[in-house]
Amino acid sequence: MAGDRVSPLSPASSPRAAAALGSAGSTPVDVASLGEALLAAARGAGLPGERVENLARLGGGASKEMWRFDLALEGGGRRPLVLRRQPPGRTRSSQGLASVAAEAALVRLAERAGVPVPSIAFELPPGSPAGDGYAMARLEGETVGSRVLKLPELADARAGMAHRCGEILARLHAIPPGEAPGLRSQGAREALDALEARHRETGQVRPVFEYALRWLKDNLPEERARVLLHGDFRNGNLMVGPDGIRAVLDWELAHVGPPAYDLAWICVPSWRFQRPELPVGGFGTREDLIAGYGAAGGAPVDPAELHAWEVFQTMNWGVMCAGAARAFMAGARSLEGAVIARRASETEFDLMRMLAPDHPAWAEARRAR
């Protein structure tokens, strides 16, 4: 169900978790007052709520809290919901949207465009004692990336999923960006400058990242258009059932930019888990992804442009891992942070696989171990 995501790789597979390491404190929560605040927000939004029941914190979500609850309705009936919130008084990460509640508006927009999402039930009003956030439908499905690739009952779903991902992204990218006001807009050059700046901030000596940056400066094309992006579209943020993708989750990194940004992020090798041979999330081919994108009205995808963005996005994940190392060394000690930090090397390996696939040194590396 949405948010009920305690992954064996949960912190390590979540970019936000890496970005937020050290900032996620655990403050004791008064569950009764949280329930009251939720009921007030639901009623304020016009829902005939009578009681909040079975309110419980869900695991995962290093940067945002997730809670499950049932809204018992006047005259019987109940709605199973999930709250996504930032408790009052916590500072927001600078990368994301202006508020968690602003995410809800975006999710509504995506739903109207035909993107599968958990329907929004209500937002927390400004100043709510429950903090900043919203309640959405509680759906059933698998979200842990490695299990999406493994569960036998999802075999049929996996077969069509790369094509479906393309369709979903085409629908999302067709939304006029002006309908989602307040989002940051970032073209290819700005995105590359920002990536380099984040790498510099880590202060780390990384010849592979310097090599990739040089290559990207020569090869990342200027965008032909800027569209509304999900910003974190990958295996791990898709809720999957036997019937296919039921919902696209975690919209907090949404922004406006080149369409290839989303198409490439789901092709980053790190999200392929145990299936490195299937580039799209470990479940499909680029050809299917691109065909689905085109079938739902998306602009033609240039394979060379997609490749360049895959290089960009692989380094992007690498810099997130490297940022975890910096946070750890600066004193934000955590075991998860340490282990994520040591995942930066997987991206150096993947970058070299992409940038020098035919070099004879690979044969030497193969023999060495």
Place this chain on the structure above:
Amino acid sequence: MLDDPPAPLLVAEARQALEAGLLAGFPQKVAANALGIAQRELELGPAFAEAAHRQLVELLGHYGPLDALERELAMGLRESAIGLGGEALLEHLILSACAKLAVDQPGYAGFRALRES
């Protein structure tokens, strides 16, 4: 040549977590993972550093401490003093990436696929 945090800090963090009482399941897996990285760093790190040092001396054409040579390579790439196509450069980048991964995550699926290919 290996990344932060280094083995002693991984061990210290895992030890502290064990002393605090680790929950079964995911937290234990993370601790075992951190200790595994530290162990491989101790076992493989010196030989990898030696190999990287040798490659860098050849690549840059002079001697120096390993970290200074790595910095020089990074700076040379950053400032375009070094071209991207050199065979020795690519060889060093590939071999050092593989060496780091052999310490950090020998079971990484893409790495396993390479070795089994």
